[in-house]
Structure formats: C-alpha cells, structure tokens
Amino acid sequence: MRTFRESLAVLWIHVFVAVALMAMNPAVLAQQEPPKNGDGAKLTQSDIERMLPPTDMGAGVHAANDASLSPASMNTGPATPFDAARIPVNPAAPNAQAIGAKTCSACHSLEDIHASHAIHVQSFQVGAANTGPQAACEACHGPGSDHAKNPAARGSIIAFTHGSASTPETQATVCLGCHAGGARQHWLGSVHESRGLSCTDCHNPMVRNSPEGALAKSSINQVCATCHQDILVKFNRRSHMPLPEGQMACTDCHNPHGSITKPLLKTDTVNDTCYSCHAEKRGPFIFEHAPVRENCLNCHDPHGSNQQTLLVLPMPMLCQQCHTMNGHPNDLQTRQSMRNGLTPDERLMGRACVTCHSNIHGSNNPSGAMFHQ
Amino acid sequence: MPTLRVLGLIALATTCIAWTEAPHAAEDGPAAATSTTTKPAPFFDERRQTPIEGDAHSGEGKATVCAACHGPKGVAVAPNFPNLAGQSATYLYLQLKQFKDGQRVDPIMSGQAANLGDTDMRDLASYFASLPPKPSGSNESQSTGAHLYLQGDPARGIPPCLACHGSDATGVRFEASGKPQPPWVSFPRLRGQSAIYVTKALGDFRSGVRSDSSNARIMQAIGGSLSDDDIQHLSTYLSSH
C-alpha cells in the first residue's frame, strides 16, 4: 500500500512538472501552435509536396478505361506496377470520363493529404510519379467527370460509404480488381460476402489509422468488434488468449475474407489452427484421446471462458459428460469434495481430473493409455 | 525508493530536453517568429454553417456606410468593389465575420467590420441578399472562360466551378440529406461579379492570402491549378455573364 501511495505521488509530481513547464515557457507555448494544417496554418510546402502529383491527362481522357494504355509510351521512367491500374466502370455513370487525381484533390485537398499518408494511395503515387496517374482516385472511384459537375448526384462516382448508390458487389469488384486471390481466394460465397458486407466495412484506404492493413479502426480487434462485440467481451473472462493485451488478433485464426473451413478458419480444420501455436499438442501420440484429436472445441472455448484454460465446463463435470465408466469417474462430486469439505477429494480439488490424467491431450508413454504418464 | 529516484530523473530529463528544445524550435520556426508579432487568427470552420437569419429591414438602416463603395442597391460604385446585391446572405455574413475576426484582411473592410455586432452582420447580410442582383448579360457558353467554368480542365487539374457555384453561377441549393455534406449556403453567387474583383479574389485564394477558412482552403487548392490566363478568362466570363 505504501508503494502504491508513493507512485501516486510520483505521478502527481510529473503532472505538476509538465504543467509548470508549459506555463512558464512562452516559447513552448508559441510552439504549441499545431505544426501543420491545423488551426491558422496554411497548406505548408510539405503538405503540398505530399499531395498527389499533378496529372497529365490532356491526351488521355478517352483512354481512361483502356488498361492497355502503355506506360512506356508516356515516359522514359521505369514502369511501376500501378501504371496500368484500370479505372473501373461505374454502372451508375456509364458515360463519365476520367478527370485525373489533381482535379479531384482540388476540392478534396484534405482527403488528399490523409490519403497520401496511407499505403494505398502512396503506392499509386509511385506509379504516378513516373507516368502520370490515370490511376489514383479514379482507380477506385471510377471516372469522375459526372461527379465533378454534379457532386450531389448519387452514384456519379463509386462510393464506399453508408447509403452508397453503388452496390456492395460493385464496390467489392473494384477492390478485387487488384486484390484478387491469395487471402481473398474464397471471398465469393463467403459469409461476409453473402451477408452484404463491403470491403470498406473493415478497411479505410483513405487514412492511416492502423499500423497495418489499411483498417477502418486502429486495430483488427476493434474492427471485428464493430459487429462481433459478443465475441470480444468473452476475452474479458478469466481465461482467454492474449487478445485484449494486444498480442493477438482475430485474424491470427480467422480469415475474414472467406475460407473453406467454418468458421472462416485459415487451415483445413479447427485443430490445425490450434496446432499452429500449440504445436506440442499436434503429436501424433501413440495414445490419442478421441475428442481431443477430433476437435479442440469439444472442451475449449477459444474466445474465453470462466474456467481455467478456456474450458467450457469446470472439471470434473467437463470430463463426466462422457466418462460415465464404472469406478471413480461416475460418482457425483459434491461441495464436500472441496479442500475444506468433509471429504476432500483429488477428483475435484485443484486441477481435478488432470492432476492424475495430466497428459490428457495424448500420451507418448508406453504406460500412458489413460494419460497418467 | 530507487523507483522514486528513477522517476525523478526521468522528470528532470524531460524538463531539460523540453527547455533546450524550445529555443531551437523558436529559432528555426518561421511560424513561431511571426507569432510574436501578430497572432494569427484561428481557423474559421464553415463546415457546419447553416443558413443564417437576419432582419433585412433593419439591415437596410445599417447599410448606409456600405453604400459608399458597394452602391446604394448593392451594386458596386467601382469594379474593384464586389457587388453584394442578391449574394447569398450566409456567405455575406461569414465574410463580415471573417473580416472582423481576422481570417480575411482588407484595409477598408477589416476596419468596417470591427465595429459590427453579430446581429448587425446578420441584418446587413440579409439586406443585401434581398436586393435584386445586377442584371446579367448574354448567356454565352462558347468562350474559354465558359468552358473552364462549365467543364473545368481535367488535363490541368481544374474542376468545373459549376459543381458548387451552380450551372448559372448563381449558387446551388441542395436538399439536406441527413448525411455529412458541404455547407452549400456558404458558397457565393458569382454571376455578375466584376472581372476585377473576381481576379483579385482568385488571386488571393491562389496566393494563400485567403486561406483561413474551410471554404478558402478548397479555393486555395483549386486556385493552385489556375494560371493567370485562366483567371482572366473566368473573370471575363463571370462578369459578362
């Protein structure tokens, strides 16, 4: 308790020092003016440099939908992967023409600054740096001429937000135009696809709010919890994997983009997923425990549990669901079996069943048929 | 106890670093240098602007001084002053407010606005908005300026002006959709403005002289794509139109 009070005192000292420092130093206060694009500041040179480069679309507006537009013919610089990015067709504005990123960012200059710090647009900038960005904004939003003339007309560009006139399929088609295969191999027909989710329900390529993955929130777990809050709170329970502690993400096990193993698991089976981190349980052992080899979920709830080691029930009840054999397994255990009961019993106290059947996940001992050894 | 000592040391180190950092920053930071002379006005956020309300009638009474430059009926006495007649009331109000608060600086207007109260500004804005705008000329659409205004020039990154200022440059009024959207009412009518004034305004946006409000930021970026010729063409188009 004493150390606790001590550290509180130290905390207050820090606050005091910090506040005093700020109050005493006018130069510091002057410096408190936000460094850029904040209150009172104009677009700085570095802001402008970070914005999308100027376009050179003069000759190219009619070639907007032509993916074969040859990068080499436009510049002598090395071809980069995004030069040939295709401008998607917007079914709602079939006659619209591309206007180039600079035209877009004339009005959307703040969006431009944020997007230019996000990997998605940064990568387009690289393509643009050499050959002119037929890509950038319109590679995702479709040709922008209709929108530029009538920005309030719904559907005039492909929008990826709430109430968008573009269907989730139109939106996903844009993304999948480049992000085909790999982790998205099984997107079509996956639960998130068939339930009408769009890529931008989870991703926001316009900003960098997450260290990786161009996510809509600052971590994968927060993104998933947008809809799956019931799962996230289970990680608050007594036993859980280190997800709230930031050491794991939902995507360590699940692939939200679709998979052939329910529920969105990356491997062939549930157990294969578990073995990825718990390789010692993979064995095989000379003596296998049938429900263990069959499915880890027979006994464990990977999202969290109120029992030790993610168990779905306390032992011995967990085991007694199947172990009704004669002898010691099928006796009713009562509260008198507790350490302070009238009949303290090893089948219930402490680690209960696994005090003796310790190698419950399988044994490689010649005397381990009952997982004693 | 060692804990306490270590924490104390960190506090001390922080203090030292902050103190030594500060003078350096002051030396090489031009923003800091200027801030000692004139404190910049805070950024003016117009994004939540709703249509203003004012009393045009009482505004008329307060407009005597304005008439000296902007004309008795809101049509300027000389082309270097903007016509106010028929202008968006919200736009006018916002400009007066920015003159007063310092986001816009003008030798005459800054002084004039300094003495106005919020009600005065609303009334004045409403009054000028209620006046009939200067009659427009021919509705030509073939000039270079017309093309820039109506189509923009994607090749050079110039968006069409009509998106925000209306196809006839009288402004646009979209229905509220319940979603975040631009403060349409704060976008000015451009039709019938004098060429000299439009040239000055676009020049101010381009150079960053007018950049301390959210709307000015948009125009600053657009202005960056405009050449002197473009500005000339647009001014001609808007004034003759």
Add this chain to the structure above:
Amino acid sequence: MPKQHPLATGLVWCATATAFALPGVTSAQFDTSGTQRVGNTQFGNSLDPTGWEPFLMPDPMGMSYLHPDQLRTPTGSLYPYPSLAPAEAPMGQGDWTYHWLLQFGYLHTSGDRNAEFFQQYSAWKNAGALGMLAFSALNRKTGQYVEFRGSRINDDNQYYRLRMGTYGSYRVEAFFRDIPHVLSTDAYPLWNGVGTTNLTLPPGVSPGVSSQAQVAAVAADRPRQTLQVTRESGGMSWEGMLGRDWIGYAGVTNENRHGERDWGGSMFFSYYYTTPGPGGPGTPGIQGTGGGQNETVRPVDFTTTDINIGLRNKAGAAGWLFNFTMSASFFRDHKDSLSFVAPFAPLAGSPSVITGGTFSLEPDNNYYNVRLEGSHPLSFWHGEFSATASYGSMRQNDALQAPLDPAFCPTGQFIGTTGIACANWNTTSALSQQNGDARIDTGLVNLRASFRPTANLSTYINFRWYGENNMTRYTMYNPLTGQYGFLHENGSQALIVGNLQAGLFQAGNPLYQSYFTQFANIPFSYNDRQGELGGAYQVNSHNSLGLTYTIDRQTPQQRERTYINDQHLKLTWDSHSLGESTLRFSYEYQKRTGSPYNYFPYLPWYSPSLPGYVQDELGIAAYTVSQMYKYDMSNLKASKLKAIITTPLGNTATLTTTFYGNRNHYGADIGRQSASTTGADVSFDWTPSASTTFNGYLSMESSRIKQGNVADNESLIYQSPEQANPQFGGPMYPYANFWTATDTETDANVGAAMTHVFTPRVKLDVSYNYTYSRGVNGYDYASLGAITPAYLSILTAASIGNSFPANIYRLQTLTANLNLALTPRVGLRLYGQYGLGRFADWHYTGFDGPGDLVIGNRVYTDLGPQTRWHAAVLGAFVTLKL
C-alpha cells in the same frame, strides 16, 4: 530419430525459396495476403494493444474541408477521424523522406503486484520500458519503404516489427517478440528442480517414510514461485512478384517456448482411503494414507519452426486464380520427460519400491501440408468454379521411455507381493517397439460452384471431403514377459491392488488370463463429407433473404457411431428497411442423427479380443452405462439465432445492438443433456468532433449446460455377474444412482472509453471496464447412491446440499493515458492502469495458504488465483520524435 536443428532446416528452406524467387521480380500489380497465414498478425502489448497509440492523434481539421463529421461504413458505423500525419523530413539528397518516434520511460507497479490476473499476459515489472520505437522511410519516386516499430515492457514482453519493400513488387517482413503467460503467482512446489526434468524432494522429506504432517510442514515453508511460460519468437517472410500475375511468398518463424506450468503425478487414488471421522455422519472424514496425488511442475522447453512457401496467380490470360502453398512445421521438445520423487508411499505401512513417477512429455513432431487452390470463371450465369485440395501429414517418431523408471523401481526389486520384477519393466527392452512411429495423414477436397444468374439472385453449391487417417499402431506388449497391457500409475496400482488389477493380460497365466485391459492404441480416424446448397435473393433494394442447407456426414472409425448425419438449415435476412439501420439476422436449425449407438466400440483393442482370454465367471464389468451418449456423437436438435442491428444516430453517433441465443438438446439422459446461451450487447459510439470520441457498452450473457450421469453399483464389481449389466435402471446402473449437474453462468460486461484532445495538444484517454462472471454448479441426485460409496457414512443429504459455492470472476479496470506535447518534438506520456479483482473458484476453496497444500497423500503446488486483489501500474514516458 536424429535431432535436426529446426532453425537450420528453416533457414535452408527459406534461403532456397528466396534464391528461387528474387531474380524473377518484375512488374505487375502485387498485393499481400497477411490474413492467409496463421499467427503473428498483431503486434501490441498491454501498454498499447493497438501498437499504434503514439500515432493516433486525430487531425482536428477532420477528413474533408467540404463537410463536417465523418462518413460511415456501408453498414453504418462511423469511420474514426483520421490521424495527423507525422512530420517528415527528407533523407539525404534522394527522394527519401522519413520520420521516427521514440518513447521511453519507466513502469512502476504497486498494490498486489503479484496477482495472477494482473500479471497474466503482461508480466509487469518495475523497470524501464520502451513505449514505442518507430521509424518509417519512404521513397516517393520508387515506392521503396521501410517501416519499423517496437515496444518493450520487459524481457518477457516485447515486440519488434520490420516491414520493407517496394510498393507493387515485394515486401519483406521480420519480427521478434516475447509474449509472457503467467500461469500462477501462488505456487509453492514441494520439489527441488522445478524447470528441470527431475523433481527431487527437499531436505526433511524422504519418500515413503515421512508422515503427512512432516510433508505438510515442509511444504508450508517452501518459497513462493511464479509459474510462467514465455513465447519468444522471430520470423521473416517475403512476398513478391515473380512475373506478371504471379506472386510468390515464403516465410519462416521460429519460436522458443520456455517456462514451467502446473502438472500432475498419480500414484493411485487417495479418496479410497477416506474413513469416517469420530463425529460420525456430517462431520469431517479422516484422510487415509494410501495412493497419492502429486501436483508437480513440468518444464516447458519447446522450439517450433514453421516454414511456408507458395506461389499464386492472379488470373491472367488463363483466367485461373491459383494458389499453391507448402508448409511445414517442426516441433522440438528439449525436455521430453519428467520424473518426480513421490513423498508418500502409495501403500501405507510398508516401505515401497515405487518411490516416484515419470512422464513422457510431448514428443518432437513434424507436420507437412500442401494445398492447391484454383478458381475459374464459368461461361454461364456469371459463375465461378473453385476447387481446393490439401494434404497434410503429422509425424512423430520419438524414442519411447521404459514403462517404469529404474530410479523408482530398481532392477532386482519386485512390485509389492505381485512378483512383478522391476527389471522386466524398467528398460526399453520391455517395449514392443522402440519408437513412437506415429503418423496421422489428412486430406481435404473442396469443390464449389457459385452463380449469379440474375442481378438479384446468387447461389452456390459446395462439396467438401475431409479425411483423417491415423496410421499409428502401438501394442502394449512386453516381449520380456509375454504380457499385454500396462502397469498403471507408475506401478502403484499393481503395488496396491495386487495382481487382481496389475493392468496385465497374459494368455495361459491364471493370474492375468482374465484381466480386462486395453492392449493397443486406438487409431481414431474419420471421414467427413459435406454438401451445401445456398443462395441469397435480393427481394428489393432494402432486403435480402438467404437460405442454406448443409448435410454433413461423418463416418468415424473406432467410435460409438459408424456414421453421423448433421443437417443444418440456415435462414438469413439482411435489411436496410429499418430507416438508416442495417439489420443482419440469421436463424439456423440443426439436427443430428446417426447409426445405432454402441456404448463400447473399443473391444478390438481390449484383452477379450486376444487369443487365450478366459472369460471370468462373473463376466466383465460393464464398461459404462449403455444409455450414455457422448455429446460429439449423440443426437442433437439445435437452433441458433443472431441479430445485429447497426443504427446511425444523427451524424455523430452509432448504436449497435446484438441479440443472440442458441439451444441445444442432445438426445441423452446420461451425458450432456442440453446447452443453451442467451445474450445481448449494446454499444454506443459518439464522435461529436475530431477531438472527442466516446464509447460505452453493455454486454450480458447467460449460459447453461446440463448433464446426467449414474454412479455404478460398485459393490457388484468382482462380486456378482450382474456387474456386466450395462442397462440404465439395471442392478449395475440403478436409477437410484442417477444424478445430474448443471452449470449456470452469467456474464456481464460494462465499459466506457473516452478520448479527448484538449488544445493545445493534450490528449487524454480514459477507459473503464467492468467484468463480472458468476457460475453456479448445481447438482441433483436420485439418492445418496450417486455419491462415492466410501463417503456414504460420512456425508448426509444436508451436508451435500445441491450446489457448489458460486465461482466468481470480477474485474474492474481503469486505464488512463495522458499525452502532453511539450514542444513539437518532445512530449510526455503518463500511463496508469488500476485493477480491482475478486475471484472464487471452488477448485481452490480451502487452499488459503501454503499450509493447506498437503491433504492426505496429496501434495498440491498451486493455491490458485488470488481471491481479492488490487494493483496498479503507473508509467511515465518521454516521447521524442522528428
């Protein structure tokens, strides 16, 4: 099997892959597939779970000059405001720009800093810490980039992550991390040598001669220890273009896991020896002096090396979307056995040769998997055909241990009066094979055709086959004696019960010819075929209905049923018709049936199947009651419902509501009878401006699992031929011995989090979370016949009652983070977390101090998690940045 160094293997694989891949780098569009691989997709820690906190300073300007507020995701949640871009500087004369950030300081813990739940995955210590070290550089001309971030709480809790590459052509990632898992902070192991493979008794305790009181006295004086396992891993991966439309990838990770955890050690039952106390029924019984349970501590000393290498095609001219992956995993256990000296003699009164026990810990294993995926558009109905085939093999060939440890059953000695010579069992010559030679192969084929015949209708048909073939064959046969079976619990069962239950079968030997024992491993294998037909119909612009039918046919071998049919019917409704809200609703009905249930399908692996088995005149005691159904095999009727409603409120708030529930009714009286869950969540997000965000949530869940069981009539065993009657309601399993147990759990979670940016540049995050779980284990029984016969003269109905005391887990956490920018380059971060916890678990009731760790012949190590604790961690950091 010779021990290859797994890391060496990994590096060879990786180098080969890289050498093969790098020269081919050319241009085309390239993207990465992080979510394809298992593990290591998140790098954060308790100080900053996102791993990005120092960069999460919202830009007060917002996202757009054009409009206020943030837009929403298609479903309707608000996008958070964008973060301020960090200040960048040019690097050298080239086109590179960079920025960096360093946050360092000191963490101080106080209060009950050793509380298990406080330390669980944080392992807080009073020490200097690195909040964040981040560096990032980008060449805007060439698209080359380098990103590094790392954080360190202490040696056991740190991560460093490097990503570099060129946009569009390749990416290389590397990481190093330590993740702690504190398993117990209240451990008092009796043994010396914790962490090694040899647990020895401390001075003052000698096997077999110390009394329970003497051992208890020594145990009470043992030093408190923390049991912890730390995962230390590092890895590298590469992903890059190999040609137009071809992407290659390869990765290797190596993990060392080390530490200790609670384990066991059995020397036959102790509870058998409990006798009535002097006070008679309803008063404490007297612990016996037979058997023994030893809660030992096992070492964890693992190395796992995973390698994956693959190639994929992004559907070029051929139109095939290909993905081919080979992966391998090599697990090595550097401590593959554990032996312990037992403080008590299993058989009271006489000195015993069985003075300890031994374990085989997990064997080294190798795993290989190849997977080929391909999909191709179909020429009609906008269809796509997709096929996946995968083959995997898990293998293990560790040297096997001798059945008994010569240290605890020395050559020249015999087990009690059985005549079983230790020499016949304490060498590997007693084994039928010297190595595990274990192998399980798996195969998977998945075929799918998806169609969108009209804009409103999408359908698919999916067929999946999965098979698992356990090829391990092990016979418990001792060539030295010609006996089958095994000596249970380090020989202690034979010592105590004698030849009647030595665990051995031998044809022609009257002592053993009738013994019922398992004599070989059971190689559980199964096949699973699954067909699924699904579709979604867009009824109108606001509503979409979906229907899926699945039939899943499992054909397990060596199990209680030869086939199981699981049928699922799932209905979904996705709607935008409730104003601005998005509703996602699903209901699923499941029905499981199957072949007749055989309560004992294991006879082929039991001694009656061996030649020379002589049926005892009393028959074989019924293995279990024939009406029992294991819940993975029993009939089942289940329904599951879920609704998620996302409701935008104005332009700055969102309300998300979830309702869910499931009901499972198993067709069983004995075994799991039913399981159900009901829950609801409400979450409110409010972002009035870029500088303020608020989230509040409430979650409630209740669940219930009920099971039935019947105690056998133990008085019949070895006494009456009625012991062979497996019928529920018969003499062996009478109705009177029936009992049920119900686990009822209630969970509540409430929390709020707020972030506010004060001007100028003071950011405060505060969050409060409250978790409350309460579990009640109730029971009901037909008569006292349900309890252990030895307790009949000790317990009464009144003392038994009908439930355990409630299990409780309550945790309140208050976390605060204050970031002060002193100058644009220097800042201060103050971090505080306060936890207040309460815990109750009847497994540990009565284990109040080290003096309680020995009871009867049982020795425990762990007092369990602390019942009441509060602790705080405070941190002060200096943040420096470019």
